[in-house]
Amino acid sequence: MGANLFTNYGEAVAMILFGIGFGNLLLQSNLIKKIIGLNIMDTAIYLFLAEKGYIAGRVAPIVADGVTSVEAYINPVPSGLVLTGIVVSVSVSALMLALTIRLYRRYHTLDLDEISTLLKKGGL
Amino acid sequence: MDFIQNFPCISIMLCLFAGIISSGLRGKTARWLNTILLIIVTILSACTLLYTISTGESFVYVMGKFPAPWGNEIRAGVLEAGMALFFCIIMLLSLLGGQHKLMKEVEENKVFLYYVLTNLLLSSLLALVYTNDMFTAYVFVEINTISACGLIMIRQVGRTIEAAVRYMIMSLLGSGLLLLGLCMLYDLTGHLLMSNMKESVAAIVAQGEYNIPLIVAIALMTVGLCIKSALFPFHAWLPDAYGYSTVSSAAILSSLVSKGYIFLLIKIIYRVIGFDIFINTRIIDVLFVFGLMGMIFGSLSAIRENDIRRMIAFSSVAQIGYIYMGFGMGTQYGIVASVFHILSHAATKSLLFIAAIGLTDVSGGSRKFIELTGSAYRNKWAGVTFTVGSLSMVGVPLFSGFISKLLFAQAAVQINGKMLPALIVLGISTILNAIYFMKTVIRIYTPVEETSYPSVTFKDMKLYAVVLVFFIILNIILGISSQPIVDMIEQGLAMFA
Numbered sequence: 001m002g003a004n005l006f007t008n009y010g011e012a013v014a015m016i017l018f019g020i021g022f023g024n025l026l027l028q029s030n031l032i033k034k035i036i037g038l039n040i041m042d043t044a045i046y047l048f049l050a051e052k053g054y055i056a057g058r059v060a061p062i063v064a065d066g067v068t069s070v071e072a073y074i075n076p077v078p079s080g081l082v083l084t085g086i087v088v089s090v091s092v093s094a095l096m097l098a099l100t101i102r103l104y105r106r107y108h109t110l111d112l113d114e115i116s117t118l119l120k121k122g123g124l
Numbered sequence: 125m126d127f128i129q130n131f132p133c134i135s136i137m138l139c140l141f142a143g144i145i146s147s148g149l150r151g152k153t154a155r156w157l158n159t160i161l162l163i164i165v166t167i168l169s170a171c172t173l174l175y176t177i178s179t180g181e182s183f184v185y186v187m188g189k190f191p192a193p194w195g196n197e198i199r200a201g202v203l204e205a206g207m208a209l210f211f212c213i214i215m216l217l218s219l220l221g222g223q224h225k226l227m228k229e230v231e232e233n234k235v236f237l238y239y240v241l242t243n244l245l246l247s248s249l250l251a252l253v254y255t256n257d258m259f260t261a262y263v264f265v266e267i268n269t270i271s272a273c274g275l276i277m278i279r280q281v282g283r284t285i286e287a288a289v290r291y292m293i294m295s296l297l298g299s300g301l302l303l304l305g306l307c308m309l310y311d312l313t314g315h316l317l318m319s320n321m322k323e324s325v326a327a328i329v330a331q332g333e334y335n336i337p338l339i340v341a342i343a344l345m346t347v348g349l350c351i352k353s354a355l356f357p358f359h360a361w362l363p364d365a366y367g368y369s370t371v372s373s374a375a376i377l378s379s380l381v382s383k384g385y386i387f388l389l390i391k392i393i394y395r396v397i398g399f400d401i402f403i404n405t406r407i408i409d410v411l412f413v414f415g416l417m418g419m420i421f422g423s424l425s426a427i428r429e430n431d432i433r434r435m436i437a438f439s440s441v442a443q444i445g446y447i448y449m450g451f452g453m454g455t456q457y458g459i460v461a462s463v464f465h466i467l468s469h470a471a472t473k474s475l476l477f478i479a480a481i482g483l484t485d486v487s488g489g490s491r492k493f494i495e496l497t498g499s500a501y502r503n504k505w506a507g508v509t510f511t512v513g514s515l516s517m518v519g520v521p522l523f524s525g526f527i528s529k530l531l532f533a534q535a536a537v538q539i540n541g542k543m544l545p546a547l548i549v550l551g552i553s554t555i556l557n558a559i560y561f562m563k564t565v566i567r568i569y570t571p572v573e574e575t576s577y578p579s580v581t582f583k584d585m586k587l588y589a590v591v592l593v594f595f596i597i598l599n600i601i602l603g604i605s606s607q608p609i610v611d612m613i614e615q616g617l618a619m620f621a
Contacts, residue, residue, distance in 0.1 A: 018304060025297055034293060041300045045307060052311045077316075078307075081259060085303065088266045092296060095270060099277070099289050106282055115286055122282075 002083035017044035029113045031100045035093060042089040047081045051080030128175040129183050131168045132200045132254045137207070138165060139247030143217050143240050151235030154510040158219065165246070166212040173205035177612070184256065193320055197256035203463070207253050207387055212596070214379050215246060216310040221478035221591040225485075226373060229279045229370045238278050245271040247289060249384045256318050258306055258396065260312045261388055265302065265352070269295040272381045275373040276365050287364035293320025294361050298351035298473065305344030309396070318502040329401055339405050342397055346407055348387045349534060353382040355411075355448055356418030359441045359610070363429075365476075366437035374433070378440045379470035386447055386466060391460065393451075396515030399413035403454045412452025416549045418445025423556035431491045436476050439517065442553060443469045446532065449549075453535055453542060456617065461531035463613045468516070468524035468602055475595040476513040482506025482588065483568060486577055493564070498572040502579040507568055509592040514561035516599055519554055524602035529554065531610070 005012050021044055024037025045075035053075045100110065107115050142161045146154040176182060182201030189195070219242065230238060248268040255261050269292070277288035310316060312334055313324035328334050351358045366374045393402045402408070422441030429435040443465070451463030480491075486502040487495045500507025514524035529550065536546035582589055602609065 018300075022297065022300060025293060025300075031289070032543075038296055038300075042303075044302070045303050047306050048304070052307070066197060078310075081307070081310075084259070084396065088263060091270065092266065093598075095273065096289075096292055096296075099273075099285060099292065101284075102277075102285050106285070112289065115282075119282055119286055 011048055014044045014048035014051060017041075017047065020044075029111050031096075031103070031110045031112055034112075035096050035100070037091060038096065039089065042085065046085055049078040049082050049085075062124075126175070128171055129185055129200075131172045131175075132198050132208070132250070132257055133185055133187070135165045135168045136198075136247050136250045139243050139250060143243035143247065146236055146240045146243055149236055151232065151239075152241040153221070154236040157240060159216070161243065162212055162216040165250070166209060166216065167366070169205055169209035169212055172200055173202065174353055176200060176202045176205050176619075177615075191275055192317065193202070193315065196260060197317060198254045198256055199256040201319075201619035202612055203614050203620065205255050206612055206616065208250055210467055210470065211249050211253070211380055212246070214244070214474050215376060215548075217591050217594055217598075218372050218375035218379070218474045218478065220587060221474075221595070222370060222375065224483065224585070224588065225371050225481055231280070231293065234278065235276070241271045241278070242376070245275065245381070249380060252384045252388050256390075256395075257316055258309070258318060258321065259316050261391075262299070262303055262306055264519050265299055265385070265388070268381060268384060269299065269352070272377055275376060276369045278373065279368070279370045281368065283364055283368040287361060287368060290361035291365050293356075294358055298348045298358075301344045301348030301351070303348075303585045303586070305341045305346075305348060308337060308341035308344065312341065318391070321396045322398055325397055325401065336587040339407075342402065342405055343407055344493075345392060346389065346411070349385050349392075350411070350414070350448070353385040353389075354441065354444055356414050356421060356441060356445055359418075359422070359444075359534075362441060363425075363434045363437045366440065367431065367434040371477055374437070375474035378437070378477065379474040382440075382444060383466050383470055383615050386444075386462075389451075390463065391458075391620070394617065399456075399621070402456040408452045408454045410452075411448045412454075412546075414450050415447070415449035416545060418442060419449065419549055419553040420556070423553055423560070427556060427560045429560075430493060432493065432496060432564065433477070433491050435564070436473070436480060439476075439557070439560070440469075440473060442557070443473070443517075446553075449546060450532060450535065453539055453546065455535060456614075457531070457535035457538060459617060460610060460613050461528060461535045463617070464531055464606070464610060465501075465528040467609070468528045470511050471524055471595070471598050471602055472516045475509060475599060476517070478588075478595065479506045479510040479513060479592060482585070482592075483510060487582055488577055491569050496564075496568055497570050499577075500568040500570070500577060501571065502575070502577055505582070505585070505589045509596055510568065511565050512596050512599060514565050516603070517561055518558045522598050522600065522603050524606075527603055527606040527610075 018041055021037045021041025025034050028034050055074045058072060058074045061076045104110060107118055142157055146157055182199060187196040189378040248264040251264040273288050273292050276291060277284050288540040313321045315321045315324055328338055354362050366378055419442050422438050422445055426435045426438035429438055447462045447465050450458040482503045483496055483499040483506050484491050487499045517530040521523045532550060536543050
């Protein structure tokens with residue numbers, strides 16, 4: 001168990017980072033900190049994917065020097081997934097930041113709990 | 125290959141392109157485009173449904189003609205085509221029914237954006253229903269989330285923006301977990317296509333070495349989708365989002381968006397993991413417990429509510445609980461009952477939201493019960509429709525809610541151990557439903573001596589009244605001719621395996 005954790009330290013780190021990001025996104029009341037948590041969480045998943053796709057001693061599958069053997073290259077699919085994932089996470093972060101700006105202009109605070117109490121008092 | 129096999133792909137593409145074109149149109153033109161698009165997609169889905177019923181088997185559409193382990197695929201069977209058809213009908217009715225309200229609540233130069241978002245939402249729903257590739261499913265889950273968030277916040281008041289932020293946070297937690305589970309499953313199986321994954325998962329289970337990572341991956345995906353579809357402890361964002369957004373959004377969100385995720389979960393259970401393996405992981409027990417809790421606590425919150433829109437929203441929490449209870453039973457009958465309840469709840473909840481807006485409109489825009497007294501006399505069409513919806517939710521025969529309750533009870537009787545809790549909670553939940561819905565119906569039919577609010581007649585709201593009639597017909601069709609629909613669901617689930 002411990003030896004496995006040590007050889008796969010990249011995956012272990014990714015999981016810890018995912019936990020940190022997840023906790024921040026769930027528990028922080030400051031919206032900017034929440035968005036930072038979101039980005040840590042997503043990046044942890046990309047680290048996990050990259051770590052899984054990499055095979056030690058091999059290179060990215062770009063045929064440059066005429067080597068076509070499969071043995072020479074890493075698995076390119078996880079890299080493709082990471083790219084797609086990054087696009088998704090960028091657009092989601094942008095949307096969250098836009099919403100945060102809207103809320104800040106209206107209530108002059110970034111604290112989501114404070115905004116909720118303001119709303120409970122003030123109706124719409 | 126028959127030409128009809130192109131239809132699922134064409135409908136997804138049509139929705140995406142309509143979204144792009146709408147972004148350059150003015151509000152009214154965008155609305156026409158959206159209505160025409162929905163009618164076309166409805167017809168295409170109906171053709172696909174008839175085709176799959178007549179051939180009796182599902183078909184796979186290979187995107188770009190790259191063969192199986194590499195390419196991306198669309199797969200359509202009876203259940204997928206039926207769901208797509210049903211989603212289109214509900215969306216069309218919800219949009220037409222809430223149209224007059226949309227024009228009032230959204231700034232005029234932003235109306236076209238609403239139709240861009242609904243087109244994107246429909247395309248992502250169709251893609252979730254039809255796709256055979258897990259990563260495509262994830263991408264469209266995110267598109268679904270973003271467009272749903274837009275639908276909530278298009279009405280610019282503080283409450284909706286706050287609700288949209290809360291909705292985004294919960295959804296992002298859910299999709300993070302879904303993506304992580306998906307990546308783990310990819311690492312274990314080495315595939316992204318559902319059919320290839322299923323073979324590898326079966327091999328892994330037979331070999332027995334990687335059972336714990338497999339269970340973790342399945343649990344992560346299930347919990348992620350539960351969070352996204354607002355299962356009981358994760359429903360904090362729901363009442364504000366459904367209660368204050370414009371009424372079409374509330375109807376679409378409650379009846380379509382959450383159902384899309386649940387349908388994806390059914391696909392994962394049947395097409396990726398395999399039904400028996402999923403049952404053996406015991407995750408279903410967790411789903412069962414949270415489903416039961418949702419059924420009771422959702423109804424209790426609804427009883428305490430003094431605002432008709434929020435009351436209907438809390439009722440959604442209870443109904444989502446029913447669906448997960450069906451999953452938790454762990455039998456084929458339970459799943460059939462859940463799928464039927466997806467249809468029945470989607471038809472009834474959108475009806476209730478659209479009818480409630482007619483009642484609040486004739487009460488000076490207030491949603492408080494005290495103001496709603498006697499509103500069913502001022503708007504007779506909405507009053508009758510709301511009563512039909514309430515009766516259906518409580519489970520009175522003739523309406524769709526009765527059939528789904530009957531199916532749940534039949535499924536519960538056939539399993540040992542879970543029969544008693546399921547039946548008891550079903551009974552309690554029905555009583556609680558009756559308390560808050562009948563209270564509302566009695567309230568709106570209580571005559572008032574004199575009122576300052578005007579009455580409306582058919583002439584004032586032709587489109588709205590016609591939509592209400594269609595909703596009632598849809599509900600009664602689901603309630604009366606349930607046997608063919610249940611047979612179709614069973615046939616569709618058999619095609620999944």
